């Protein structure tokens with residue numbers, strides 16, 4: 001992929017892919033370039049060799065203020081909700097324990113809850129999902145250890161295109177605003193084939209750390225792949241699609257993953273952890289650990305997704321919205337930060353099936369439910385994303 005963006009600069013293309021593959025797809029136009037990690041002021045440059053979070057904390061100690069690049073105008077933030085303001089979020093927490101033993105009626109109830117959640121919120125949460133909790137602890141520890149290494153080491157993994165996918169480490173800026181506000185976060189994009197390169201770059205002399213990082217991430221990817229397949233079947237069933245074989249509906253491999261780190265922030269009410277965005281992929285499985293921060297757009301406001309340490313939040317991406325003929329909604333979501341704790345989240349982006357054309361499933365189209373999108377290829381989608389980042393699906397709507 002893809003030669004279709006020749007009119008645009010290299011960085012714009014990278015920008016686009018960043019959004020798509022890292023799923024900062026609609027509201028966010030994050031620039032992935034050297035610029036991303038280039039600090040703009042003298043003071044910030046001084047801190048470049050520090051750990052990101054420490055650098056920010058130092059700025060705070062010096063100035064008792066958030067650097068300008070991270071301050072968002074109030075009107076851009078919209079109605080704010082603190083990271084611990086959990087109301088009745090209404091997003092179902094679905095217990096998958098013992099699912100195989102359930103009778104058809106009981107299963108149907110679960111399918112209905114999944115479908116209702118995808119239609120209303122675009123999100124649901126799962127517990128007893130079959131992923132060993134030790135695997136979750138291990139990946140959280142690996143992620144923390146990664147983000148704790150000095151910035152100059154992490155920068156060796158600068159985000160760049162690898163084939164048709166962007167991988168590596170970076171801060172994120174949003175081009176949503178002309179002023180290029182920054183998100184109060186750093187992240188590492190990795191997929192299975194590139195895990196070993198990450199660990200050998202970050203810990204060239206330390207084979208124990210290399211092994212620990214590689215093993216924890218590989219183990220996580222393996223477990224999440226299984227969960228991704230299981231959730232694909234559950235979601236298809238919830239849509240009333242019962243193919244003889246699910247093979248042609250199975251996600252494309254490898255999935256992409258992003259480790260996110262949100263350092264504590266002195267003024268969370270004026271900053272954004274991760275800018276509001278839609279995920280572009282099929283669906284995302286997010287582990288947000290025990291520190292909340294994920295918020296989902298509902299009507300004119302935001303709903304905070306309650307963190308359950310052992311749960312995963314699952315959300316529909318743009319491709320699921322299309323494939324489900326708009327039954328599942330790819331909903332705007334964002335991450336907010338807080339004053340006291342580091343937050344580590346892990347997003348596992350399940351890819352859409354490897355079809356020549358993405359289109360609504362014929363099973364979901366009839367006279368009462370007319371087809372909502374024309375078929376399109378992935379490169380066409382990317383082009384549309386570049387032209388219309390806030391509504392990439394618009395081009396394909398019928």
Ligand SMILES: O=C(O)CCC(=O)C(=O)O
Nearest residue numbers: 023260293294335345347
């Ligand atoms: O960290 C979070 O809670 C949100 C992450 C997210 O939405 C993403 O990585 O696409």
Ligand SMILES: [Fe+2]
Nearest residue numbers: 023278279333
């Ligand atoms: Fe997301």
